[in-house]
Amino acid sequence: xxxxxxxxxxxxxxxRFLEAYLSTELRLVNSGLPRARRTLAxxxxxxxxxxxxxxxxxxxxxxSELQFLSGIIEESEAAELPLPILIELAxxxxxxxxxxxxxxxxxVLSRILNMPLRYESPGRVRIYxxxxxxxxxxxxxxxxxxxxxxxGDEARLR
Amino acid sequence: MAQxxxxxxxxxxxxxxxxxxxxxxxxxxxVKDRLSILTMEFLQAARExxxxxxxxxxxxxxxxxxxxxxxxxxxxxxxxxxxxxxEADITVTAGPRSVAGVRLPxxxxxxxxxxxxxxxxxxxxxxxxxxxxxxxxxxxxxxELAELQRGLELLGGEINRTKRIxxxxxxxxxxxxxxxxxxxxxxxxERDREExxxxxxxxxxxxxxxx
Numbered sequence: 276x277x278x279x280x281x282x283x284x285x286x287x288x289x290x291r292f293l294e295a296y297l298s299t300e301l302r303l304v305n306s307g308l309p310r311a312r313r314t315l316a317x318x319x320x321x322x323x324x325x326x327x328x329x330x331x332x333x334x335x336x337x338x339s340e341l342q343f344l345s346g347i348i349e350e351s352e353a354a355e356l357p358l359p360i361l362i363e364l365a366x367x368x369x370x371x372x373x374x375x376x377x378x379x380x381x382x383v384l385s386r387i388l389n390m391p392l393r394y395e396s397p398g399r400v401r402i403y404x405x406x407x408x409x410x411x412x413x414x415x416x417x418x419x420x421x422x423x424x425x426x427g428d429e430a431r432l433r
Numbered sequence: 434m435a436q437x438x439x440x441x442x443x444x445x446x447x448x449x450x451x452x453x454x455x456x457x458x459x460x461x462x463x464v465k466d467r468l469s470i471l472t473m474e475f476l477q478a479a480r481e482x483x484x485x486x487x488x489x490x491x492x493x494x495x496x497x498x499x500x501x502x503x504x505x506x507x508x509x510x511x512x513x514x515x516x517x518x519x520e521a522d523i524t525v526t527a528g529p530r531s532v533a534g535v536r537l538p539x540x541x542x543x544x545x546x547x548x549x550x551x552x553x554x555x556x557x558x559x560x561x562x563x564x565x566x567x568x569x570x571x572x573x574x575x576x577e578l579a580e581l582q583r584g585l586e587l588l589g590g591e592i593n594r595t596k597r598i599x600x601x602x603x604x605x606x607x608x609x610x611x612x613x614x615x616x617x618x619x620x621x622x623e624r625d626r627e628e629x630x631x632x633x634x635x636x637x638x639x640x641x642x643x644x
Binding site: 323325328335337364408411416 | 528529541
């Protein structure tokens with residue numbers, strides 16, 4: 276292959292800018308991730324339930340959603356449900372992985388999807404796009420996307 | 434055909450280019466994931482907005498009907514007197530929520546505690562209760578619609594921006610990086626071949642000299 280045109284310096288400057296911009300884009304997509312998750316029991320006691328995100332902003336939770344969650348689990352389990360529930364997207368366009376740190380998250384997902392679910396690998400539950408849509412419709416503020424650069428296969432192996 | 438990036442033909446530049454290609458491909462994958470999620474959220478929000486609009490119109494019409502019947506029964510002045518006494522500020526909890534890096538508003542109507550209506554229940558009929566309930570329902574629908582509609586606008590804008598990035602990566606940046614890497618690799622191969630040919634020639638010359 277031979278070169279058709281050679282770019283000028285201005286264009287390579289543009290490219291460097293684009294590269295810096297892309298690095299920023301990587302940070303931006305995960306800016307909504309929480310610095311630390313908080314349990315449902317803690318959040319229910321607050322007047323304005325929210326968590327601090329990695330970019331320093333706050334993610335507000337709807338009280339109606341928190342009440343819905345507390346309605347589908349036992350009262351004692353509220354202290355074991357960390358929020359927001361994290362949904363990892365790792366390259367596969369048809370599925371997502373819900374990061375479950377405990378049995379309560381699995382129970383919540385099973386109740387919402389109205390079907391039994393099992394762990395794909397420790398702490399990970401695989402759901403498909405239509406199911407993701409159902410989960411997001413019911414838990415709009417209490418779920419959060421996490422974008423990962425790993426491929427779907429790598430995510431499954433973990 | 435993809436344009437070549439102006440770089441010095443050195444191995445260090447080749448390594449740098451390969452690193453840049455890897456970064457771009459990583460970003461492309463994430464941006465594509467983000468685009469698919471934003472599109473899914475947008476379509477869902479669009480469907481919900483249509484339903485919310487319908488619900489708002491229905492609720493407003495019901496509230497208006499109930500209010501007309503109540504004012505017909507009690508008389509406009511008497512009803513107004515009761516309603517003025519029960520006037521209360523509406524409080525809405527507003528906060529941001531993040532969807533794949535897009536800050537969307539989250540609005541929620543604060544319900545009055547204890548279910549108190551504010552007006553005298555003994556002097557009013559159930560028609561006023563019905564008007565009050567339907568009005569509150571209409572208010573709830575309006576707030577839900579406001580949240581969804583603003584979210585829809587913001588998601589639409591972000592989808593456009595993300596699409597531009599995806600296209601720039603897919604059709605400009607990555608092809609030009611790949612073309613430049615190919616070009617440099619071919620150039621180094623050519624140099625190796627020249628070097629080999631030169632060495633062979635030197636070998637032949639040395640052999641002839643020896644003879």
